[in-house]
Amino acid sequence: MRNRVRIATAAVATALVVTGVGLWVRESESGHSDGGLGAEVRPEAALCVGSRPGPSAATNDTSDDTPLNRLITHIDSLARERHADVFTGLSVDEDAGAADLYRIPSPAFDEAVCEAAEQGVQVRLHDTDVDxxxxxxxxxxxxxxxxxxxxxxxxxxxxxxxxxxxxxxxxxxxxxxxxxxxxxxxxxxxxxxxxxxxxxxxxxx
Incomplete structure (x- = not known):
């Protein structure tokens, strides 16, 4: 996993679904640039916005223990222990408070990730065909x-x-x-x- 800077991303929401694990949005992305590959149109991505409350202030004893970092740690654990067969990769957009998760479509993996996302944290779910x-x-x-x-x-x-x-x-x-x-x-x-x-x-x- 490595941090990635999104140079130019445009997202257009086209559908909304409310579930028990937060707000889900179907979005399309285009126009990002990547090290010589140039701009490309990417498939639609599903977006979930966390709704889970975070830990109390008393438990936050380190400066880097943020909602986004806690989610990244959780995704890493899920990817290694239960969903290695569908996990492809992960990148972080710290400015947007978002994680981009690339995986072979898996409702179980998506739900496990999104139900752990705290309020305000976004997870953008991208389909792949390889682990x-x-x-x-x-x-x-x-x-x-x-x-x-x-x-x-x-x-x-x-x-x-x-x-x-x-x-x-x-x-x-x-x-x-x-x-x-x-x-x-x-x-x-x-x-x-x-x-x-x-x-x-x-x-x-």
Whole structure:
């Protein structure tokens, strides 16, 4: 899980449903930009707004114990213990007090997450078709074979994107994309340009 900055997101509510775990909204999102991929239209996302009261002030003994952080910890636990087969990834929009949860559609997982959300915290639920374990395994396969392309193109980074794909950063996408897809398939792999400076920052932490 990693924090993500949303550069340009437009949300339009099209339907409302009130449930016992807060207010649910069906929204569509478009126009976000992501590291070389450019703007893209994303599928509709379901939004739940927390209605659960938070703990009393006496129990809040750390400055980072916020409603959003408590929810993130809870989602992490659910993803590891009960819903690993549907969990894809998670990103945090701290300015909006929201979490973006990417998962294979699962009413049980959605309910467990949304019923834990405290008042004012939003959870945006995005549909995917792959779980995190499969993405991790794919990223590992690609990473283990990074040097096979030496002399053809420079593979500079391989990382799982929480939205449901493996990000493969290279110096020459036009050359690399057909070769990477030919070796590992096209599903859940996005080949993008990454400059040398970006690759150096990744390697140096």
């Amino acid at each position: 995190r374990a499969a993405l991790d395994a794919l990223a590992e396969r690609i990473s283990e074979d990074m040097t096979r392309w030496d002399g053809t193109f420079d593979m500079r980074e391989v990382a799982v994107d929480e939205r449901g794909w493996v990000h493969v950063g290279v110096d020459e996408p036009g050359t690399a994309e057909p070769l990477v897809h030919g070796a590992f398939g096209e599903e859940h792999i996005r080949v993008v340009h990454v400059g040398q400076a970006s690759a150096d920052r990744t390697q140096n932490g």
